[in-house]
Amino acid sequence: MILQMVKEIKRSGKKYFECEACNFVYKDKKIAEECEAYCKKHYACSIEITKHAIKI
């Protein structure tokens, strides 16, 4: 089992979650965790996941 360590970011009162592997940022913690799990397993990003990434 891989321990998910997504980074929590706070910007203007809102919480965001960053994949520590690829540094994409998500509003949804679950998606950030999925991204990180995928990134660490495949050493690459999933376009299906990173399309949910946001810019902060």
Ligand SMILES: [Zn+2]
């Ligand atoms: Zn990632």
